[in-house]
Amino acid sequence: MKLTVKLLDIANRGVLLHSTDAQNIRVRDGDRVQIADETAGISVQAHVDTTSSLIEPGVIGVYRPLNATLAASEGTPVEVRSAERPLSLSYIKKKMDGGRFTKDETLEIVKDIVDDTLSPGEITAYVTASYINGLDMDEVEYLTRAMVETGERLQFTRHPVVDKHSIGGVPGNKITLLIVPIIAASGLRIPKTSSRAITGAGGTADLMEVLAPVSFPAAEVQKMTEKVGGAIVWGGATNIAPADDKIITYEYPFRIDARGQMIASVMAKKFAVGADIVVIDIPVGRNTKIATPQEGRKLAREFIELGERLGMRVECALSYGESLVGHTIGPNLEVHEALAVLEGAPEPNSLIQKSLSIAGIALEMAGKAAYGQGFDMAADLLRSGKALEKMRQIIEVQGGDPTVKAEDIVPGEYRFDVRAPQDGYVIELNNSALVTLARLAGSPYDHGAGLDIHAKKGTRVRKGDPIFTIYADREWRLERAIEVGRVLMPVVVEGMVLERIPPERWV
């Protein structure tokens, strides 16, 4: 059917059809059409939205991103017909029914994710099917390789290239901001690509963005790493494993991280930057991604095996995930805490110990430190100020202000102290509830939003002592977090009444 192009400033790869035209073409919302500009010899596929009022019959509304390929001007006549479903959909259906993906099917799905052939709903179905039915080791390897093949790779001439990654799931995990400068200060190269928050309230990319831009093309990441030894950038902007960030986009609202996708997401980024030596941090604890050490060891074996298949040396560290790392959650609060440690603060112990242990493993694996000496070497690099100096170079090379100090990074202007309802010990600090509150307060989008936890598990508090402070950049967000916080009760003080349940008739 011939229709006339009307360009619409809508940011997805679709078209808008009048419902009568859609009926004639035999498509419905969510179906696909093939659009051909016969004079220009260009033909593209797009998803269909329909309307009975926003557009005239005979007109096709072409969204801007689609027109980057179609290149039609307003009023151009185009031929529109219904298009076949991509094969990927039948592969996804197979996974919904409990089947296995082959190598070719995986590559096809990943290509369709990267070039936006699959709609958000279809990608969500892919993630959900994999989340429920799982991927075996071969499927994870296919996915990792497909993610790398559909993007760019770094190629360093000097080796070893070191990398680290955390599977996430524990709040306040700002260790990358310490580990990368420590490793780079030792003379090794560490081109670190990170995701934004997935299940948490601030991913490393969200944190680093407080200090410097994090969106760079792959070649630039390589150049910056060659210049100063390290970089901390957002994987989603690099075209390194570009499918990864698109998948994460659809995991974020559900706060899930499908196991197969998680392993591939981490390892594709390591493989694509050309890492030889990789340390993976696996936080273990209730309300994290991995509940028990047994599960953690199994996951560690999977990471190590995948590393062997891809030619990378991988070691894993199971870390304590029952309680947040350090005292803060949310971009500015976490960056402040990490910078303060680089500047010489002796606390928080959990942050310093964890960062030095993981940096130490990497230094030993790379042969910079003898076995058992890595921790001390990392501690020297931190205490001597060399790691701070290196962090300043990294900030500068990424375009940030290298003179920035911890005290410059302040939390949001709206705050509320949550106080102990009675004397006692803090016996529960629920990770998941803390993340919910930090997100409600605006984190990670509002950089000033988040939580500062004053009394971690085991701390003795007196009635009225502040247990944690909620910060927000916007007042209504603070109010929402306070309201939900009253119900969620992320912190329990020994002896507290958890819930009052009246008889039905009084409710």
Ligand SMILES: O=P(O)(O)OC[C@H]1O[C@H](OP(=O)(O)O)[C@H](O)[C@@H]1O
């Ligand atoms: O939001 P959740 O799922 O907790 O964790 C996601 C975070 O974990 C990883 O951290 P890193 O890059 O190794 O520092 C990711 O890159 C991301 O920043």
Ligand SMILES: Nc1ccnc(=O)[nH]1
């Ligand atoms: N799924 C993921 C978990 C942690 N980090 C990532 O980059 N990806």
